[in-house]
Amino acid sequence: xxxxxxxxxxxxxxxxxxxxxxxxxxxxxxxxxxxxxxxxxxxxxxxxxxxxxxxxxxxxxxxxxxxxxxxxxxxxxxxxxxxxxxxxxxxxxxxxxxxxxxxxxxxxxxxxxxxxxxxxxxxxxxxxxxxxxxxxxxxxxxxxxxxxxxxxxxxxxxxxxxxxxxxxxxxxxxxxxxxxxxxxxxxxxxxxxxxxxxxxxxxxxxxxxxxxxxx
Amino acid sequence: xxxxxxxxxxxxxxxxxxxxxxxxxxxxxxxxxxxxxxxxxxxxxxxxxxxxxxxxxxxxxxxxxxxxxxxxxx
Numbered sequence: 001x002x003x004x005x006x007x008x009x010x011x012x013x014x015x016x017x018x019x020x021x022x023x024x025x026x027x028x029x030x031x032x033x034x035x036x037x038x039x040x041x042x043x044x045x046x047x048x049x050x051x052x053x054x055x056x057x058x059x060x061x062x063x064x065x066x067x068x069x070x071x072x073x074x075x076x077x078x079x080x081x082x083x084x085x086x087x088x089x090x091x092x093x094x095x096x097x098x099x100x101x102x103x104x105x106x107x108x109x110x111x112x113x114x115x116x117x118x119x120x121x122x123x124x125x126x127x128x129x130x131x132x133x134x135x136x137x138x139x140x141x142x143x144x145x146x147x148x149x150x151x152x153x154x155x156x157x158x159x160x161x162x163x164x165x166x167x168x169x170x171x172x173x174x175x176x177x178x179x180x181x182x183x184x185x186x187x188x189x190x191x192x193x194x195x196x197x198x199x200x201x202x203x204x205x206x207x208x209x210x211x212x213x214x215x
Numbered sequence: 216x217x218x219x220x221x222x223x224x225x226x227x228x229x230x231x232x233x234x235x236x237x238x239x240x241x242x243x244x245x246x247x248x249x250x251x252x253x254x255x256x257x258x259x260x261x262x263x264x265x266x267x268x269x270x271x272x273x274x275x276x277x278x279x280x281x282x283x284x285x286x287x288x289x
Contacts (some may be wrong), residue, residue, distance in 0.1 A: 002275060073250040076257065083252025126253040129261040144258045146274030152282065163279040171283040178285065 002164040003078040004121050004143075007172060008052045011179070012159035015040050015050040019151035019160055022048075023054075025094065026122070026150045027139025033103040035119040036151055052151070052160045053118035055080065055101035063093035063102060077143070079121040085135045089113040109143075121162070122149040 015038050023029065023036045036054035057080045064072040064080065072093075073084035091113055094102040107115040124141030127134035134141055142150060152162030161168045258264075259271035281285060 002272070070249060073252065073255070075255065081255065086252045122220040123258065124255075126255040129256050129258070141258075143275075144256075144261060144264075146264070146271055146278070148275065148278045153278070158282055158284055161282050163275065163282065166218040167276070168282075171285075174283065174285050182272075183226075 003166070004057060004123075004163065005078070005165040005168060006052075006054065006056060006121075006149075007161045007168045007173070009159045009161070009172065010049040010051045012039065012157045013050040013052060013157070014157055019052050019155055022150045022154045023119070026142075027120075028135075029117070029139070030105055030107065032107075033105055033117050035101075035103065036115065037161045038148065052155075053099050053101075054151070055097075055121070056099055057119075057121055060099070061097035066092045066096040068092060073126075075123065077123075079143070080121045081120055081123060081125050081138075082116065082118070083126050084115045084117075089115055091116075119149075127192070 017038050020034060020036050020038060024034070027035070030037060036052060038049040038050055038052050040048060042048040059078065061072065061074070061080050063082075064070075064074070069086050069088055070138060071083045072080060073082070074080050081104075088174060089104060091102075091104065093116060094100070094104070101118045103117045105117065106112070107114065120138050120141075122140060122142035124130075124134045124144065125138035127137065129141050129144040142148065147153065147161040152160045155161075161171060257268075259268045260266060264271045
């Protein structure tokens with residue numbers, strides 16, 4: 001059984017916000033609610049980093065722990081979802097979440113909180129798969145269509161990966177190994193080279209064995 | 216008033232008083248720590264999988280690997 005996770009490669013994210021836009025479009029998310037957003041650290045400074053953040057579908061989710069009405073559940077694939085019919089919009093999950101994933105529509109008077117809305121890993125919610133009720137409450141159920149989250153699948157630089165955690169780890173590991181071969185300890189790869197490497201770059205020779213090695 | 220009348224009146228008042236105890240709960244009874252919402256379907260339950268989990272897993276695994284450009288360009 002898969003364990004669905006997101007993984008964002010900060011070396012590759014170019015802060016295009018394509019994932020944010022795709023998510024909003026795919027699920028017809030109302031104004032003011034962002035299930036996904038891009039956070040940039042040291043914006044404008046050489047070496048800045050961006051990372052796309054949404055619900056991380058925690059294995060031990062704090063939102064589930066604090067919910068007073070127990071409207072959260074975890075699917076067999078490790079996706080954390082919730083029942084909007086049960087949600088009372090108290091906001092405890094927002095305080096508990098370290099990623100700021102839970103969102104609350106504020107269309108009512110005095111900024112009153114509505115039902116919580118968050119990333120569903122494109123897996124819908126507790127309604128029949130692909131039904132109109134599911135789309136209206138939770139958005140499209142791509143997982144039931146055999147597809148992965150739209151944010152990850154459309155990412156142009158493949159910075160954002162989504163899917164089975166074991167597979168994502170393998171993909172990322174292969175990337176890191178390829179990156180390491182693009183620079184030297186004194187001249188590490190930077191910028192574009194860090195993310196993708198240069199095919200023409202000289203590969204470092206294997207490090208000489210440490211002196212005094214015992215036979 | 217006869218003894219029977221008093222008895223009937225007492226029974227009626229007792230029944231009236233007990234009516235409140237028969238009221239059905241108006242709120243959901245939560246059990247702390249367990250999901251209280253509606254059950255959800257499995258991803259492979261509906262069309263086009265019709266419960267075929269293997270096919271669904273294969274589709275997801277293929278999509279997973281499509282994210283690895285090192286494999287795609289080979």
